[in-house]
Amino acid sequence: MAKVERESINFKLPKPLADALRAKAAELNTTATDLVIQGLNHILGDVPGVEGSVEIRLYELEEEFWRLKQNTNVGTNPEYESRLTALENKFETVTNQLAKLEGALLVMQSSINASKSRKSSYSQPYNTQPIKIDPLDEKKLAFRLSTTVSTLTEKRNTLSAKDFEAWTRDKDNVKRGWRYDEKDGLYHEVNAN
Numbered sequence: 001m002a003k004v005e006r007e008s009i010n011f012k013l014p015k016p017l018a019d020a021l022r023a024k025a026a027e028l029n030t031t032a033t034d035l036v037i038q039g040l041n042h043i044l045g046d047v048p049g050v051e052g053s054v055e056i057r058l059y060e061l062e063e064e065f066w067r068l069k070q071n072t073n074v075g076t077n078p079e080y081e082s083r084l085t086a087l088e089n090k091f092e093t094v095t096n097q098l099a100k101l102e103g104a105l106l107v108m109q110s111s112i113n114a115s116k117s118r119k120s121s122y123s124q125p126y127n128t129q130p131i132k133i134d135p136l137d138e139k140k141l142a143f144r145l146s147t148t149v150s151t152l153t154e155k156r157n158t159l160s161a162k163d164f165e166a167w168t169r170d171k172d173n174v175k176r177g178w179r180y181d182e183k184d185g186l187y188h189e190v191n192a193n
Helices: 015-027 032-044 054-074 078-119 138-144 149-158 161-171
Strands: 177-181 186-190
Touching: 015 032, 032 054, 054 078, 138 149, 149 161, 161 177, 161 186
Parallel strands: none
Antiparallel strands: 177 186
């Protein structure tokens, strides 16, 4: 994807709106600029020469998914059902592509480690370190596991730590297990032994 040139534009926003924008950006662990870009993409639609990032596209798909889900909860409507199914298929496709990308990164890392091993002395042991994923908050792990935050929380509270790890491993596309850490409130990847 080509890098899009950015231009700085100064806007004067009402103070409460600027404060709300900064607060929402902090809550979503993003920047106010990215939120403004998302809003402009929502209002303007596709603009030639501007490609949305994967994160923005995922955000748009998630927003559409929840909007459709809200509408289908009101009553059954065949149009909403078909749109929801199509959106779920797109969401699954993106999730699978991310899993493939993660797998490709693992293969690349193994290849790099193997080439380093061949270049170094044969007496040194083969060293391959798996890619370590940073701890995730509830929203990001729920997204990764293709579930909701409420389901994730329910499973964490009702299952034993071992069963929760097995449940997350089963839901994870690359079969990684996850464990909740009370100290930092984040979910950490569990190494498969």
